[in-house]
Amino acid sequence: MPTPDMTNEQRLAAINNLPKATNASIRHMFAGIDKVLLKDDGVYDDKAMSDTVLLTLTAPEAISKIGQLLEIDETMTGFHCMCLGSYAIELHAHNTIKYIIGLHHGTSIRYSGWNGDAALSKTEELVTFLSEQGLPQPLEEHIQRIKDSKAGETAQRNWLQTAPETFRKHWEQIINMDSGYLSALIQDLHAEIPEQRQRIITLLQTFGKTDKYWSGYPYYESVPEDILKTYEVKDIIHAYLLSDRNYITQRGLGRFLCSYDFKKIRKNYLNDIPMEVIDDLDKCFEHLGEKRGENEIFSLRKEKEKSLS
Numbered sequence: 001m002p003t004p005d006m007t008n009e010q011r012l013a014a015i016n017n018l019p020k021a022t023n024a025s026i027r028h029m030f031a032g033i034d035k036v037l038l039k040d041d042g043v044y045d046d047k048a049m050s051d052t053v054l055l056t057l058t059a060p061e062a063i064s065k066i067g068q069l070l071e072i073d074e075t076m077t078g079f080h081c082m083c084l085g086s087y088a089i090e091l092h093a094h095n096t097i098k099y100i101i102g103l104h105h106g107t108s109i110r111y112s113g114w115n116g117d118a119a120l121s122k123t124e125e126l127v128t129f130l131s132e133q134g135l136p137q138p139l140e141e142h143i144q145r146i147k148d149s150k151a152g153e154t155a156q157r158n159w160l161q162t163a164p165e166t167f168r169k170h171w172e173q174i175i176n177m178d179s180g181y182l183s184a185l186i187q188d189l190h191a192e193i194p195e196q197r198q199r200i201i202t203l204l205q206t207f208g209k210t211d212k213y214w215s216g217y218p219y220y221e222s223v224p225e226d227i228l229k230t231y232e233v234k235d236i237i238h239a240y241l242l243s244d245r246n247y248i249t250q251r252g253l254g255r256f257l258c259s260y261d262f263k264k265i266r267k268n269y270l271n272d273i274p275m276e277v278i279d280d281l282d283k284c285f286e287h288l289g290e291k292r293g294e295n296e297i298f299s300l301r302k303e304k305e306k307s308l309s
Contacts, residue, residue: 018115021077023074039089039090048090081110167223197239198239201249203228208250234272
């Protein structure tokens with residue numbers, strides 16, 4: 001599948017010079033259209049990426065309806081989804097493709113004549129209509145997104161309840177991935193938890209609060225890791241050894257020592273990681289039934305043994 005060169009400055013400048021998305025332009029596109037095809041996958045280089053036709057609309061009332069349901073929120077335009085879209089919507093007149101619109105996740109659309117994407121204002125009505133016409137996938141995806149969003153909100157609340165109070169103070173900056181807040185957060189965390197060993201244990205326990213240890217986890221879970229990186233590894237291990245060494249702390253320590261970033265430099269710190277710590281982490285992930293974790297600790301053990309030989 002071809003990938004557009006999104007680093008091409010001239011191309012981006014040309015896109016930025018295009019007019020913004022409007023509902024008037026959508027109405028113009030649908031004037032005189034006598035057939036609408038929805039194809040699988042998105043749009044690249046102003047062409048559908050797939051030849052698979054999922055839905056064909058030829059009835060004038062159906063064409064008019066989908067045109068109305070593609071109404072956009074004109075206050076939310078000009079952004080760029082990173083993907084190429086979920087579906088391609090081809091607008092035909094007299095057996096000729098007049099326009100092609102990319103439908104992204106059922107929530108926004110893209111047209112090559114605009115300076116960016118546009119958020120849909122009638123998402124639920126659109127996906128329901130498509131389902132009634134014989135294309136149920138967008139509705140099913142919409143329902144799943146709602147479920148995932150609710151589950152994500154619950155997980156976020158539960159995570160935040162276990163995190164230090166300082167995280168709540170800086171929460172808006174964290175979830176918006178603002179830059180430059182970390183030093184202020186660290187300063188506030190020092191004020192909240194003055195004793196370093198307890199601060200480290202709290203960060204480990206917060207970092208260990210996850211359902212996705214190794215990938216696909218929300219951004220905010222990486223913040224405790226970013227703070228832990230500011231400590232000496234020997235201090236982190238020392239704090240753990242002086243703690244009660246429970247599973248809550250072990251989850252975070254194992255995740256940290258086996259994280260992608262730390263593994264790149266781990267060989268430099270193997271002397272700071274005693275075998276008894278590795279034994280603890282092995283038992284922890286075995287108890288949790290976390291197979292990837294068990295494999296990660298196995299690799300850590302092998303590295304440690306090799307360093308001792």
